[in-house]
Amino acid sequence: MVAKSKSILAPAVPLTIDSETRVRDDHHQSVRLWLRLLACTSLIENHVRQRLQSGFATTLPRFDLMAQLERAPEGLKMGELSRRMMVTGGNVTGITDLLEKEGLVARVADAADRRALRVKLTAAGRQQFGRMAREHEQWVIGLFAAMPLRKKEQLAALLSELKQNVARATTD
Amino acid sequence: MVAKSKSILAPAVPLTIDSETRVRDDHHQSVRLWLRLLACTSLIENHVRQRLQSGFATTLPRFDLMAQLERAPEGLKMGELSRRMMVTGGNVTGITDLLEKEGLVARVADAADRRALRVKLTAAGRQQFGRMAREHEQWVIGLFAAMPLRKKEQLAALLSELKQNVARATTD
């Protein structure tokens, strides 16, 4: 039963039941892990979205964009926003349009590059974001409150490693 | 999925430096943990989406819906699909419309409840899903390949716990 063949030319050749089982379990485990990751994210994301909607009549993407700008006082170029938010450029254009119409952000011509625009928070935008951010932080803290600090640290470390791995695997 | 923004940035609300530092670090940690979770999910999600698009000319929500049906030979009611996919009912209606138009799923009247519909995979749908699922599994395995089995188990356990906590925190 121990057909130890590792023949590269015959990948379809059956492995031992043991190793095959182990491999199959490993495969299932990766997919299950991914689904679990996705479930956690969706739960939190939906919760935060609903709170932003009911509490501030705004949306997650708007909040996200403003959050990026909050820590960039000199503003960010559209492309930089796109990279940080991990969405396409066209998407950023649309969200910026709406926020600009609401007077929360402003497009400013970039001095160094005439193709580029810098998006900045307006005074009103900074003020509104401040109010939202304080509450948002409390929501998130509440969602993670039941997990002991130690486990949160473990989770953060594992996710950090995963992020590196995935980033590497997706770029080449 | 969700009118979804993919990365929300941390607030960092200034308080006094000395007395609240420890608490603030804990709070900050929760937000950073959430951002890291979101970053991992977005990376994987974007990768899988692009592969589904280039390899099968389909999308993640379609794949997701078909995956739910694959595990339910009797079919699923719209509401059940909505719950499992964690999206609204209206959304499920739209995706089902398109998949039905493509002949991959079918709406069947429910015998027990005349309000309800059962959505089932067609033979063509089952076949196409099979092909996609095999590749999809390989993509996911590849993304997680660099992480040792032991750590994957830890991560899965921590996420399981988090999921329970968040589910509890968001329902009451």
Place this chain on the structure above:
DNA sequence: CCCGATTAGTTGACATCTAAATAATATAGT
């Protein structure tokens, strides 16, 4: 049996989101 409250699903209005095409500007190599 009947009526009000739920439940299942769809619809319409609108906001995100991607992928692809476009216009305008920068940059590098010759």
Place this chain on the structure above:
DNA sequence: ACTATATTATTTAGATGTCAACTAATCGGG
């Protein structure tokens, strides 16, 4: 300078997503 190429932002079409209002069918207490 000139040209080919790359970068920056927008636009378009189509898919996904929420929410609220709607129809139809079920359920439960009188």
